[in-house]
Amino acid sequence: MENWRKSLAASVDERDGPLDASDDLLHGYACVGEWTLVRQTKHSIEIALEYPPESSIARVVRVVRADxxxxxxxxxxxxxxxxxxRRPLGLHPNLALPSMAGAMQIHTGAFRFGVVHPGGPEPGVSRAAPGAVFERLDHVPLRAGEAAAFDRLPFAHDTEEIIQLCGVDGSVTLTNEESQVTCRLTWDASVLPSLLLWISNRGRTYSPWNGRNLCLGVEPVASAFELGCRPSLAQNPINARGIPTAVALEPGRPVEMAYRFEIVTP
Structure with a gap:
């Protein structure tokens, strides 16, 4: 845990340029900025977001296309x-979890190691051992000293958990046994080498969740959890193991992240 404390307190390397107010926003400026419609067709839409002039990021363009x-x-x-x-980057797909405990099965591709959120996303509620490293999704260390399976959701108990799978192969398949639907998410793991799993399992009793939220964030990232720019740019326990937690960006050389959600038929 001491390594995470050092990462959170680290200063930003001058080679990464100064951080501005938009860099300190939870999940980034793209979540709060006003997007502009660029074009729209029968099967696709393209939108763009201009960043504040003081930001090191100039513009983000997003395309959504139905196959x-x-x-x-x-x-x-x-x-x-x-x-x-350099900046941490990530995607934030969310899926509704079924109501029946254990009815969603997560089939990850290969990954090098997993890490539990260093602080616990919900103090006094989260059960996974903060900062613990693991090798299997069905054997995640808990605060109490045992281990639990995180490959079947939702849990029967109320909780809030975040874990990061590092060194992934860019694929995860999720089977909802309640609805009999299987979907697959694929992405370019050379850009986003980790998969963040945000498990919101009725563990937040305050507004706007009110103890009712039951969802799974399935989030390809190049970051140190959702901790922001400073720990992601600094040396931290994830990039110390060789997994990047930020992406290099250069003027005139846009970075593009592509991903695909598809229903998988038997």
Whole structure:
């Protein structure tokens, strides 16, 4: 845990440029900025977001396209830099969990190791051992000293958990046994080498969740959890193991992240 404390308190390397107010926003400026419609067709939509002039990021362009020939949606996010820098990047797909305990099964591709959120996303509620490292999703260490399976959701108990699978292969398949639907998310793991799993299992009793939220965030990232720029840019227990927690950005060389959600038939 001491390594995480050092990462949270670290200063930003001058080679990454100064951070501005938009860098300190939870989940980034793209979640709060006003997007503009660029074009729209029968099967696709393209939107763009101009970043504040003081930001190292100039513009983000997002395209969503429904595949006319299969039950799938293709997405892309292009990031244009104003100056040379590095930033943590990530995607934030959310899926509703079934009501029946254990009815959603997570089939991950290969990953090098997993890490439990260092602080616990909900103090006094989260049960996974903060900062613990694990190798299997069905054997995640708990605060109490045992281990539990995190590959079947929702849990029977109320909780809030975040774990990060590092060194992934860019694929995860989720089977909802209640609805008999299986979907697959694929992405470019050379850009986003980790998968963040946000398990909101009725563990937040305050507004707006009110003890009712039951969802799974399935989030490809190059970051240190959702802890923001400073710990992601600094040395931390994830990048110390060789897994990048930020992406290099250069003016005139946009970084593009593509991903695809599809329904998988038996």
């Amino acid at each position: 006319p020939d299969s039950p799938a949606i293709d997405f892309s996010v292009k990031i244009e830099a104003r100056r040379s820098t």
